[in-house]
Amino acid sequence: MRIIEKYIARELLLPFFVVTLILIGLFTSFNVARFLTSAVSETLGAGAMFKLVGLKTIIAAEVLIPIAFYVAVIYGLSRLNRDQELNVLRSVGYSDTHITFTVFWVALPVAILSGLLSVYARPWAYAESYIMDAQAQAELNADxxxxxxxxxxxxxxxxxxxxxxxxxxxxxxxxxxxxxxxxxxxxxxxxxxxxxxxxxxxxxxxxxxxxxxxxxxxxxxxxxxxxxxxxxxxxxDEQAMESRRKAASTRALWSSEQPREIAELQWRLSRPVATILLALMAISFTKTAPRKGKNDKTFIAAALVFALYYNLSGLAKTWVEQGVVAAVPGIWWLYGVFFLAVILRLWDIRAMLSARQS
Known part of the structure; x- marks a missing residue:
């Protein structure tokens, strides 16, 4: 990796780690407060309660990591553009295409991490937390x-x-x-x-x-x-049945023909794709004018785009679970639409910059 790629990668990964820690801290604090006000801490004890909080955090990590990298790309590239460093890179022949590919290669290991968490760590955490949740909440619990x-x-x-x-x-x-x-x-x-x-x-x-x-x-x-x-x-109860399906191994879901289990499998496999597409979409929100500071409208638009994607992804999964959409295309239609939106957005930005330079 050349010096320029290393520099951009550092500008993306540093805020990524900071935002990830902040999100995990907020999520953990919320769960600790929620469990302390319920009967969980009294039933399981403090040690088991903190273990349950850790398991819940692992489950949420597949969502928190893509969010953190999405925010990191927006923040990092906006900072480079605001300080005119991107203009300097363009002047020495480092085009927007190079910047896009650099973001893609930095996003790739983050996407792999998100995929591993979704495919392996999340089912294990669900299995462990299901048992602990049931012990704490079951009315027929001798403890x-x-x-x-x-x-x-x-x-x-x-x-x-x-x-x-x-x-x-x-x-x-x-x-x-x-x-x-x-x-x-x-x-x-x-x-x-x-x-x-x-x-x-x-x-x-x-x-x-x-x-x-x-x-x-x-x-x-x-x-x-x-x-x-x-x-x-x-x-x-129905919640326990839902937890057991989410705790099923990915290997077991491969052979299932049940719509709910097909939706769960496709959701797990889509996490790396979602991470990369969100990172590429984030590039289009980093074209703020130099020396004008943060553009509030840009960040609001970025937040709205993420909220729209997140709600549509949940809707796509629900449609597969209920049989409204078949296993093919399943939830993948959403990512096909999202991919086209990313291409059109990046192409529009590139055309705008070319017209401005000319």
């Missing part, structure tokens, strides 16, 4: 039950009482469970229960032993009662 106390949830109409627990807190004694749904109520009593360890494949569950189950209908038409030696009670 949050203290002997001799009633635990209720207005949202689900559930009430749980435990008479005693063993030393490790996983085996329960004297379990009472009540849940009310539309038109019926269910009461379960058991001599003992056991909290099974959560896995990615299994939802939160408690195994109850030697007990009775009562089902009461409203109005009282037919009530039932059964005795059981062992009863497994599951606690599952």
């Amino acid at each position: 949050r039950f203290q002997p001799g106390r009633f635990y209720g949830s207005e949202k689900s109409g559930r009430v749980v009482f435990v008479r005693g627990k063993n030393e490790d807190g996983k085996r329960l004694e004297g379990v009472f469970h009540y849940v009310r749904t539309t038109g019926k109520s269910e009461i379960i009593t058991a001599t003992e229960g056991y909290q099974r360890e959560l896995t990615l494949e299994q939802p939160a569950r408690i195994e109850l032993f030697d007990g009775k189950a009562y089902r009461l209908t409203q109005p009282a038409v037919k009530d039932t009662m059964i005795r059981f030696e062992k009863l497994t009670y599951f606690n599952e």
Whole structure:
């Protein structure tokens, strides 16, 4: 790499690292504050809570890194243009095409990093955080039950009482469970229960032993009662199912024909493409007039373009998930449109500069 390319790369990478650290710091602080005000810290403990925050940050990194590089390109090249350094480079034969290719080559390793995070690190972080989230939020979680106390949830109409627990807190004694749904109520009593360890494949569950189950209908038409030696009670929700799909390995998604899993796979593979296209689009917002300082309208336009792209990318993924758009073209139509917009934008800027020089 020649001296000029190294200089431009330094002007892009330095703000990139600074913006990345700022975004990660803000995201981490937000999650710490959110968990401290919820029951997560009390249920899991401080150490596990900070581990969960770290996992959430890894998941968000695939979005934070492209944003940081997008901002870095705008800031770095705007600074060079404002100080007339780009004009000096053009005067010695370093054209706008060279500048574009330099930005592309600098963006390439950033795009590879974003892709690796999306394809490998993000599913792993989702798998780990899914288990920790489920442990902290599951209503049927033995860790949050203290002997001799009633635990209720207005949202689900559930009430749980435990008479005693063993030393490790996983085996329960004297379990009472009540849940009310539309038109019926269910009461379960058991001599003992056991909290099974959560896995990615299994939802939160408690195994109850030697007990009775009562089902009461409203109005009282037919009530039932059964005795059981062992009863497994599951606690599952749509959010948990969504988390498990995001935690699936990329290899497993390759062979799937489910629209939701196809959308997830295409989203992961699109992260490097999005990083490069955003970096190239950012070049078109760096043509501020020298010595006039920052152009607020330019930065507002850049923010609006990114917001438009981000919302359209989410919409494209949702359409594939719902079967509105087939696996082909999938979400790739958006990046085809985005690529044409980048080409037209850069071509328009180049034509404008050529006309100004002539």
